[in-house]
Amino acid sequence: MNRTPAEQTWDEFDTLPSGFADIRKTAADNFKSSGLPTRRVEEFKWTDLRRLIDQPYPPIIGKLHGDIDALIAVSPFAGIAKNRLVFINGLFDQARSKMPDDSNVTITTLSGKPDMDFSLKADDPLDNLNIAYASDGALIRISGKVKDPIELVYISSTKEPATVTTRNIIELDEGAEATILETCTGGKSAYVSNNATEIRLAKGARLDRVRLLDDGPLGIQLSNLIADLGENSKLADFTFIIGGRTVRNQGFATFTGQHAAVNISGAYMLKGKQHADTTLVIDHAVPSCESRELFKCVMDDTSRGVFQAKVIVARDAQKSDGQQTANALLLSDTAEFDAKPELEIYADDVLCGHGATSGDLDNNHLFYLMSRGIPESRARAMLIAAFASSSFEEISNEAVREKFNQIADGWLERQMEV
Amino acid sequence: MLEIKNLHAKVAEEGTEILHGIDLTVNAGEVHAIMGPNGSGKSTLSYILSGREGYEVTEGSVTYKGQDLLQLEAYERAAAGVFLAFQYPIEIPGVATMQFLKVALNSQRKYRGEDELSTPDLMRLVREKSTSLGIKPEMLKRPVNVGFSGGEKKRAEVLQMAVLEPSLCILDETDSGLDIDALRVVAEGVNALRSPDRAMIVITHYQRLLDYIVPDKVHVLSKGRIVNSGGKELALELEKDGYAAYQDDAA
Secondary structure, three states: OOOOHHHHHHHHOOOOOOOOHHHHHHHHHHHHHHOOOOOOOHHHOOOOHHHHOOOOOOEOOOOOOOOHHHHHOOOOOOOOOOEEEEEEOOEEOOOOOEOOOOOOEEEEEHHHOOOOOOOOOOOOHHHHHHHHHOOEOEEEEEOOEOOOOEEEEEEEOOOOOEEEEEEEEEEEOOOOEEEEEEEEEEOOOOEEEEEEEEEEEOOOOEEEEEEEEEOOOOEEEEEEEEEEEOOOOEEEEEEEEOOOOEEEEEEEEEEOOOOOEEEEEEEEEEOOOOEEEEEEEEEEOOOOOEEEEEEEEEEOOOOEEEEEEEEEEOOOOOOOEEEEEEEEEEOOOOOEEEEEEEEEEOOOOOEEEEEEEEEOOOHHHHHHHHOOOOOHHHHHHHHHHHHHHHHHHHOOOHHHHHHHHHHHHOHHHOOOOO | OEEEEEEEEEEOOOOOEEEEEEEEEEOOOOEEEEEOOOOOOHHHHHHHHHOOOOEEEEEEEEEEOOEEHHHOOHHHHHHOOEEEEOOOOOOEEEEEHHHHHHHHHHHHHHHOOOOOOOHHHHHHHHHHHHHHOOOOHHHHHOEEOOOOOHHHHHHHHHHHHHHHOOOEEEEEOOOOOOOHHHHHHHHHHHHHOOOOOOEEEEEEOOOHHHHHOOOOEEEEEEOOEEEEEEOOHHHHHHHHHOOHHHHHHHO
16 A cells, blocks of 8 residues: 555654663554555545545654643643643653652653563554654653552643653552552644553452543544553543544553452543544453443534443453443434444353444433523533543542533533634 | 413324413412313413424413413423422433532523522522432432432422522422322422412322322313313312213213
8 A cells, every 4th residue: 555644754763762762663663564554444434544644644752832821721620630641742741740758759751761672563553653653751650559640741842743652651560559540631733643551450459530522623633542451450541532633542441360350430521523433342351340331422513432442351260250331412413423332252151232322312301401501501510521420430530520520511612622 | 470371282293282371370379270170271281381392282372470481492491480399300410410500500590580599508508409309419419300219309309499489389299109198299299399489280190299289270181172171179179070071971
């Protein structure tokens, strides 16, 4: 296949960031042979990245542009986390960051030449692209129970179209606990943000991760979660997608120890021409683990939501329990939601299920609110927010839920500047 | 307060006429009962008065406090003081009861040009009104009507009425699904709201409710018309003889 201008630009970018030379070279070579996925690749059939990434986005590192502090202020977590790591155009910004002061937390950054190894997901074009060009990221090791949430902020604010690449590793030692709150946002110009996070949970570890993806109106967000769950560990991951032109939100979770649990949930609130796609693969490689996915997706105008989740249960992974649910609220005739839940089960004693629904606002609900004096526009806003916020129940931090409720409540009045 | 003249209405989609010329005048301070068999048009009348979509008024008028009620949207009617207590209160997942009461009351106050109530003031008001109705604070923390029993839903409707202080209350089959104890609590709540500047229309199939909410006038609705009107004794006659006589008349 011919190389697209975007692919050519990446191919020709021969000065890969320093460090990790071997794995970067492998990843770059992998991407050179695969290129961007098209809709003919099953996992991308509703999100044809080759078509969507329609111009060159040369990788950049640093180069501040625009009102960075205004973009940082997009984060709803400022009052909740006492510390913060800020990455601007793929580079750690020490001056705008505040490191946590906790002996159980060790943080280095990728640009600070850490002693950590990536694991490359070689069959995923986005992960190849990420490892090849990742210029910075947070490498967080948690050793005990850490109470204060750790905040990560990623800003993409470039003058010309550009690719901003970050990669993080979050490792929790045996019995460790932590909460990570992330915001991805960006300026008005076109960009590709490729942000990957590897999560490694040792025995009995528990991680809560909550993200707000609120990219700029022309921003393309390629987001990857690669999680490895050890025995008795628990990961609760939540993604609230509200901004960006195109969002591809991938998650790969693999159980490597028994009695572990993962919950990957989220909400979309899309309008205009926004496109958001969550594609998950949950691998029950060992017995007695539990997986949950719940997504509540609101689509207005000509926006499009996609949800694909595959649960794989290995032959000897008995007593696996996997449930996935996606509910869509379509506010216009031209909005679209595509869902594909998939179960690939090789064991015989499992409890797995899935469900997907889509619908409009309920006129009975609307009339009930209006009959109590609430104007129609306000009643609609309340019901839309209520739909999205039912997913926020998956978030254990009450202050975060409250912030997300406020965002959902104000969404209808929010303008998409395109 | 309310004057309905020669009201004809049909279901907008199907085009079936359900109300065939209703005349009814309700003055401030009065409680009117509208009784009738199933399918006589009782609920349709309540929906048309409260502004539900899906019905079309083909003839006649409804004047409320001197203004054309039919010109107002549902939320404007509510702000003007019209309240419908639903036969089947709607469950609204995700909308907290307290938040709902706050937005409803303040939307109405804003529409009427009054100051909005602060959250502490509203909470005080709601707590005060809910105690007498036997509504526990836990119920207020739940989403609107979600997980409420039949009796709790009806009590919650009366609570909304008490908080919103409407001028015209329309109670649609408020007794349905209630046992005698729940009925007594709900009726006491309604009676507490009776006042010289408030009118009530109590729609019911059975006379039972009217033992507790004693009406000034009773109307019999059959096949879309008011076929008889009288005092509270009319309800007792209906209880004894049933609706058969009216249904034969109309046929």
